[in-house]
Amino acid sequence: NAGVTQTPKFQVLKTGQSMTLQCAQDMNHNSMYWYRQDPGMGLRLIYYSASEGTTDKGEVPNGYNVSRLNKREFSLRLESAAPSQTSVYFCASRPGHNTEAFFGQGTRLTVV
Amino acid sequence: QKEVEQNSGPLSVPEGAIASLNCTYSDRGSQSFFWYRQYSGKSPELIMSIYSNGDKEDGRFTAQLNKASQYVSLLIRDSQPSDSATYLCAVNMEGLTGANNLFFGTGTRLTVIP
Numbered sequence: 001n002a003g004v005t006q007t008p009k010f011q012v013l014k015t016g017q018s019m020t021l022q023c024a025q026d027m028n029h030n031s032m033y034w035y036r037q038d039p040g041m042g043l044r045l046i047y048y049s050a051s052e053g054t055t056d057k058g059e060v061p062n063g064y065n066v067s068r069l070n071k072r073e074f075s076l077r078l079e080s081a082a083p084s085q086t087s088v089y090f091c092a093s094r095p096g097h098n099t100e101a102f103f104g105q106g107t108r109l110t111v112v
Numbered sequence: 113q114k115e116v117e118q119n120s121g122p123l124s125v126p127e128g129a130i131a132s133l134n135c136t137y138s139d140r141g142s143q144s145f146f147w148y149r150q151y152s153g154k155s156p157e158l159i160m161s162i163y164s165n166g167d168k169e170d171g172r173f174t175a176q177l178n179k180a181s182q183y184v185s186l187l188i189r190d191s192q193p194s195d196s197a198t199y200l201c202a203v204n205m206e207g208l209t210g211a212n213n214l215f216f217g218t219g220t221r222l223t224v225i226p
Contacts, residue, residue, distance in 0.1 A: 033214075042116075043156070057208070097212045098204055105155050
C-alpha cells in the first residue's frame with residue numbers, strides 16, 4: 001500500500017519551461033489536492049478535486065492547471081514556469097470532505 | 113479570509129518537559145481539526161485529529177479544542193528529542209467555492225533539548 005505517490009521528487013526548470021507534476025493514490029479516496037509550501041507561508045491550496053471529473057481553484061491557482069485523470073490520478077501543470085513558482089509541492093488525498101488528508105512525499109521545484 | 117494562526121516559534125523545551133502548541137482559526141463553523149508533524153525535508157504526517165470540544169489523548173499527545181474560543185492546542189508530554197519538528201495546525205473550513213478544504217497554519221517549530 002503505497003498511499004500517495006508523487007513524481008518527480010526534484011526538478012529544476014528554466015523560466016518559461018513547462019512541466020507536469022504527477023500524483024497517484026491507491027486508497028480509493030474521492031478528494032485530491034495540490035498544495036505548495038514556502039518558508040513562512042505554510043501550506044497553501046493551489047487546486048483541488050472533490051471527486052473524479054471535478055476540479056476547483058484553491059487559494060493560489062494562478063499559473064497552474066490541473067487534470068483529474070481518473071479517481072487515482074491528479075496532475076498539476078505549470079505552463080510557463082516563473083521563479084515565483086519555486087517551492088515544494090505536495091499532493092494530498094482524503095476519503096471525505098471532513099476527514100484528515102494524507103500527503104505524498106513532495107516535489108522540490110526550482111525555477112531559475 | 114480563512115485564517116489559521118500559529119506562533120511560529122521556535123519553541124524550545126528540555127527533554128521530559130511538556131510542550132504546548134497553540135492555534136486559533138477564523139471560521140466559527142469549522143467542525144474538524146488536525147495536528148500534523150513535519151520533519152525537515154519531509155511531508156506532513158497526521159498525529160492527532162479532534163472533532164468535539166474538550167480533550168483527546170493519544171499516548172503522549174493531547175489535543176484540546178474550544179470551539180467557542182476558536183482555539184485548538186496540542187500538548188506533548190515527556191518531550192523527546194525525536195519530537196523536534198514543525199507542528200502544523202489544520203482546520204477544515206469552507207473555501208471560496210463552498211467546498212470544505214483543509215487550511216493550514218504556518219507551523220510552530222519545536223526543539224527538544226537533550
